[in-house]
Amino acid sequence: MNRRRIGLILEIAVPLLVVAALILWSAGSTSFYFPPVTDMLVTFEQTWLFDRFGSDVLPSLYRLAAGYAIATVVGVAAGVVIGSVPLAARAAEPIVEFLRAIPPPALIPFGILVLGIGDTMKIFVIAVVCLWPVLLNTVDGIRGLDPTLTATARIYGITGRDRLTRVVLPGTGPQIVAGMRTGLSLALIMTVVSELVASTNGVGYFVLQSQRDFAIPQMWSGIILLGVLGYLLNAALGLVERRVLAWHRHATESAR
Amino acid sequence: MNTRTDDNHRPTATDGKRDSVLEVSGLQKTYGSGARATVAIGDVSFDVAKEEFVCVVGPSGCGKTTLLKCMSGLMTPTAGQVRLAGTPVDGPPEQLALVFQDYSRSLMPWLTVRGNIALPLRRRRLSAADRDERIREAVDSVGLTGFTDHYPFQLSGGMQQRVAIARALAYQPDILLMDEPFASVDAQTRADLEDVMLAVRRRYGVTILFVTHDIDEAVYLADRVVVLTQRPTSVHEVVTVDLPADRDQVTTKETAEFTHLRAHIYRAIRRPAA
Numbered sequence: 001m002n003r004r005r006i007g008l009i010l011e012i013a014v015p016l017l018v019v020a021a022l023i024l025w026s027a028g029s030t031s032f033y034f035p036p037v038t039d040m041l042v043t044f045e046q047t048w049l050f051d052r053f054g055s056d057v058l059p060s061l062y063r064l065a066a067g068y069a070i071a072t073v074v075g076v077a078a079g080v081v082i083g084s085v086p087l088a089a090r091a092a093e094p095i096v097e098f099l100r101a102i103p104p105p106a107l108i109p110f111g112i113l114v115l116g117i118g119d120t121m122k123i124f125v126i127a128v129v130c131l132w133p134v135l136l137n138t139v140d141g142i143r144g145l146d147p148t149l150t151a152t153a154r155i156y157g158i159t160g161r162d163r164l165t166r167v168v169l170p171g172t173g174p175q176i177v178a179g180m181r182t183g184l185s186l187a188l189i190m191t192v193v194s195e196l197v198a199s200t201n202g203v204g205y206f207v208l209q210s211q212r213d214f215a216i217p218q219m220w221s222g223i224i225l226l227g228v229l230g231y232l233l234n235a236a237l238g239l240v241e242r243r244v245l246a247w248h249r250h251a252t253e254s255a256r
Numbered sequence: 257m258n259t260r261t262d263d264n265h266r267p268t269a270t271d272g273k274r275d276s277v278l279e280v281s282g283l284q285k286t287y288g289s290g291a292r293a294t295v296a297i298g299d300v301s302f303d304v305a306k307e308e309f310v311c312v313v314g315p316s317g318c319g320k321t322t323l324l325k326c327m328s329g330l331m332t333p334t335a336g337q338v339r340l341a342g343t344p345v346d347g348p349p350e351q352l353a354l355v356f357q358d359y360s361r362s363l364m365p366w367l368t369v370r371g372n373i374a375l376p377l378r379r380r381r382l383s384a385a386d387r388d389e390r391i392r393e394a395v396d397s398v399g400l401t402g403f404t405d406h407y408p409f410q411l412s413g414g415m416q417q418r419v420a421i422a423r424a425l426a427y428q429p430d431i432l433l434m435d436e437p438f439a440s441v442d443a444q445t446r447a448d449l450e451d452v453m454l455a456v457r458r459r460y461g462v463t464i465l466f467v468t469h470d471i472d473e474a475v476y477l478a479d480r481v482v483v484l485t486q487r488p489t490s491v492h493e494v495v496t497v498d499l500p501a502d503r504d505q506v507t508t509k510e511t512a513e514f515t516h517l518r519a520h521i522y523r524a525i526r527r528p529a530a
Contacts, residue, residue: 148361151330155354156376156427166375170366247366251409 035217044221052206057225060191060202063119064233067126068187075131075183076176079138080168089139096135104129104190108197117198122191129190130183137179141172174248177241184237188230203229277463278304278327278431282336285322296322298488299336304431304465309457311474312467314484314492315525320467323489324435327465328354341430350379353424357436359417363408369395370404373423380427394426397456414445418452425460434466438473447505450477454503471525475517476503483524493524 023037082089115121153167195204207222285297296319304310325331329348338345356362373391398418438446474481481495
């Protein structure tokens with residue numbers, strides 16, 4: 001109990017101390033590239049709360065959410081098929097391995113060519129990137145389903161849709177969420193990358209534009225915002241996971 | 257056929273005019289083929305009458321689990337046949353339930369006790385009231401009243417196996433197969449669960465085929481004990497247990513009849529069909 005309290009205090013205090021140290025250390029900074037942290041924070045407040053929130057943050061979040069949602073749905077669906085049907089796995093594996101090996105930013109020129117520089121292209125590249133971790137983890141999860149559990153389903157005639165929604169998907173849930181967590185960080189990366197290459201708005205666009213305008217505190221505020229967004233998105237996914245997979249957390253805890 | 261089914265035990269009143277629920281005839285299972293083939297089950301035949309409690313015992317590694325998988329339709333035998341209520345088994349029959357040894361992996365960890373018991377009942381298409389009544393009765397009869405909203409991880413191993421038994425009872429199968437169901441619980445829990453089985457057997461009139469490696473358990477529970485040989489497995493002997501239906505962990509086990517049967521089966525397993 002005492003140990004846990006100390007842990008909690010450290011968790012909150014250390015980041016605050018680091019920020020405080022950075023503020024003190026950079027206080028008198030005259031460097032053009034590393035302005036005082038207080039300047040960055042003031043700029044952050046002026047820029048993002050909420051002057052450019054609607055014009056840049058929302059478009060970025062929209063692209064990220066759309067690409068991520070498509071990847072999750074397609075990844076889980078394809079993963080269930082590939083994981084359940086051995087022949088489908090044999091057929092799909094070489095293709096999956098090849099597509100997965102392509103560095104995703106390389107798809108952007110193709111995306112621009114075919115889909116233009118609008119949201120569709122960005123959503124497409126985000127979806128393509130997030131797809132693989134979700135898909136591969138789902139396949140792993142399906143293959144890792146306990147044989148006793150699937151035998152139980154067979155014995156009691158739990159088939160078709162019931163089997164999918166009440167046995168297979170819950171049983172694969174922990175792996176699916178693990179894939180989604182990897183996918184989420186990739187989604188944020190690809191959102192920024194796609195906005196750096198061809199865009200007229202978005203947080204990535206804003207960071208690049210600020211740099212080009214030598215608006216260095218603005219550039220830094222954009223970078224900080226991306227960090228905050230990534231942190232919050234991960235925390236949100238963590239909350240969903242705690243709710244949906246509560247049984248898994250408890251079951252693994254009590255097994256220890 | 258070279259099996260010795262029912263040919264060296266005293267005939268009982270029920271012999272010959274039994275109403276068979278499960279019939280196993282000439283069952284054989286070979287893994288692999290050609291030079292690498294291993295015969296797991298040589299030739300097994302026996303039957304289980306309606307409302308009978310039959311235990312299957314045998315030396316370790318004698319293919320008890322393979323036999324059970326063939327009987328439950330999870331595995332196709334190489335030769336021979338299993339019939340449930342006269343119908344050949346070619347996949348898990350709707351009127352059969354199976355309780356696995358590994359309770360922790362046969363319960364859905366994401367469902368509560370109620371959810372676990374209710375899941376197989378979906379195919380029975382019961383009204384909500386009938387379903388709830390079946391769940392309530394099954395939960396009561398295994399002594400889990402008040403635990404319906406618990407998750408498996410909140411229960412001890414013995415209680416989890418009670419959930420698996422309740423799930424099978426609520427399903428109301430023609431036959432209940434049990435694969436060494438109490439092999440991974442402690443001795444006290446095991447005795448409790450054996451008594452639970454005797455009680456639910458009476459309450460539900462369910463036909464039970466119970467595979468175990470524990471001879472005491474087999475004699476204590478069964479009306480008849482099927483004794484298997486080493487691989488390639490065949491039926492060594494079928495022993496009728498002439499103990500009164502009311503059994504008790506202490507008094508039944510100290511009777512001369514119990515000790516005699518137990519010793520008889522021990523010898524049979526140690527010196528299989530010479």
